[in-house]
Amino acid sequence: MNSATRIFFKDLALKGIANQFSTTVKHNANLNLQVEQGDKKEGANVVIFELGLKHTHKEAYQINIDSSEIHIQSVTPSGAFYAMQTLVKSIPVQEVSEVHFPATEIKDYPRFAYRGMMLDVSRHFSDVEMVKRTIDILALHNLNVFHWHLTDDQGWRMEIKKRPLLTQIGAWRDNTVVGRYIGGNDYPTDNQRHGGFYTQDQIKDVIAYAAERYITIIPEIDLPGHTSAVLASYPELGCIEKEYKVANRWGVIKDVICAGNEQSLQLFKDVMDEVCELFPGKYIHIGGDECVKERWQACSKCQGKIKQLHLKSDSRFSKEDYLQSYFMGEIAQYLHSKGKQVIGWDEILEGMPMDGSVIMSWRGSFGGKENAGVKKDVIIGPATHTYFFYIQTLGSKKEEKTGGGDINSSADFCRNIDSWKIESGCHHGPCHSHVF
Numbered sequence: 001m002n003s004a005t006r007i008f009f010k011d012l013a014l015k016g017i018a019n020q021f022s023t024t025v026k027h028n029a030n031l032n033l034q035v036e037q038g039d040k041k042e043g044a045n046v047v048i049f050e051l052g053l054k055h056t057h058k059e060a061y062q063i064n065i066d067s068s069e070i071h072i073q074s075v076t077p078s079g080a081f082y083a084m085q086t087l088v089k090s091i092p093v094q095e096v097s098e099v100h101f102p103a104t105e106i107k108d109y110p111r112f113a114y115r116g117m118m119l120d121v122s123r124h125f126s127d128v129e130m131v132k133r134t135i136d137i138l139a140l141h142n143l144n145v146f147h148w149h150l151t152d153d154q155g156w157r158m159e160i161k162k163r164p165l166l167t168q169i170g171a172w173r174d175n176t177v178v179g180r181y182i183g184g185n186d187y188p189t190d191n192q193r194h195g196g197f198y199t200q201d202q203i204k205d206v207i208a209y210a211a212e213r214y215i216t217i218i219p220e221i222d223l224p225g226h227t228s229a230v231l232a233s234y235p236e237l238g239c240i241e242k243e244y245k246v247a248n249r250w251g252v253i254k255d256v257i258c259a260g261n262e263q264s265l266q267l268f269k270d271v272m273d274e275v276c277e278l279f280p281g282k283y284i285h286i287g288g289d290e291c292v293k294e295r296w297q298a299c300s301k302c303q304g305k306i307k308q309l310h311l312k313s314d315s316r317f318s319k320e321d322y323l324q325s326y327f328m329g330e331i332a333q334y335l336h337s338k339g340k341q342v343i344g345w346d347e348i349l350e351g352m353p354m355d356g357s358v359i360m361s362w363r364g365s366f367g368g369k370e371n372a373g374v375k376k377d378v379i380i381g382p383a384t385h386t387y388f389f390y391i392q393t394l395g396s397k398k399e400e401k402t403g404g405g406d407i408n409s410s411a412d413f414c415r416n417i418d419s420w421k422i423e424s425g426c427h428h429g430p431c432h433s434h435v436f
């Protein structure tokens with residue numbers, strides 16, 4: 001491949017991919033390749049993209065390389081996109097006058113239909129440029145889902161026009177813990193205000209950018225726990241009267257949204273109206289993890305709601321667990337009415353699992369044994385193997401900013417994923433990793 005190489009796309013649906021290939025080769029190797037629609041013309045030295053590959057996997061592709069051409073066939077444009085990424089990975093990221101590919105045949109298709117990664121922009125805000133860079137890296141690795149963790153205790157990152165305080169107040173914290181947080185209230189901070197959020201126009205831009213790379217975005221609005229940023233913005237939604245602050249440390253925080261207050265539901269419905277308006281995908285992640293029940297146990301509104309709903313503790317779960325199921329169920333129903341399906345962390349199995357919900361299993365157990373009989377689609381992303389803020393070198397004390405704990409081998413997880421699938425009883429079989 002050199003500056004005389006021409007790229008042909010036979011099907012109009014592949015024009016964008018042919019152009020992306022040309023742009024990427026220019027960016028990485030400073031080679032200018034012309035893009036043309038149609039069949040190969042006279043002569044050799046061409047790259048051809050075409051549809052029409054016969055294969056049962058819609059993302060399958062085939063690359064044939066001989067002395068005259070690189071021929072890419074795929075079932076759908078997404079397959080052509082992954083073929084392009086395979087070629088891109090063989091091109092040096094430095095200025096060259098030509099690139100040599102060995103004569104070869106590659107037949108490829110993905111093992112999992114869902115291939116995702118989460119980026120937590122609440123704990124550490126990433127600007128749009130960084131989010132797009134992350135999406136580029138996902139695309140390079142053939143991932144097709146970007147899970148955008150937009151809200152948490154440490155910052156609310158999405159503009160909500162009806163609820164402006166969520167970003168005016170909730171997007172900013174006064175300072176951040178230095179090093180690894182190991183508990184207690186006495187810890188050093190950096191004295192630097194940290195924050196930021198995405199306007200709805202920026203979010204639309206990122207969604208379009210991801211779509212061009214065959215990546216669907218799943219937004220996450222975490223509720224009813226991990227909501228310090230909401231409480232700082234709307235303190236009347238807490239169970240007790242106090243001054244709430246956007247959190248400056250990691251970990252689990254016992255102040256959570258009051259589930260007995262109708263206004264709490266209304267806030268999240270207002271948020272979901274705008275989330276659904278923006279994000280075209282089928283799934284909305286509504287969190288559900290690490291919701292401490294201490295405030296609810298002592299709150300008259302929460303206990304009043306428990307009474308009104310006749311919720312009772314049993315041998316497996318507390319009445320407050322069932323209150324969380326009720327609260328999340330209301331939001332899930334609201335989203336169903338808008339044609340969306342919900343994803344929740346595996347804590348949503350504690351109580352009454354919502355109809356049609358998908359479990360994102362981070363604790364590794366999938367609630368499998370304690371919830372025998374509950375059949376759910378599961379997205380498998382155990383913290384022990386796929387949380388990249390765990391320590392990645394054995395015995396290292398240098399990785400001060402990690403969450404603590406050693407990460408187990410991701411390769412081992414991938415090799416054994418079938419047994420994880422069997423334990424979870426899931427048939428979805430997707431794979432997911434998490435970056436904080």
Ligand SMILES: [Zn+2]
Nearest residue numbers: 239258299302
């Ligand atoms: Zn309450």
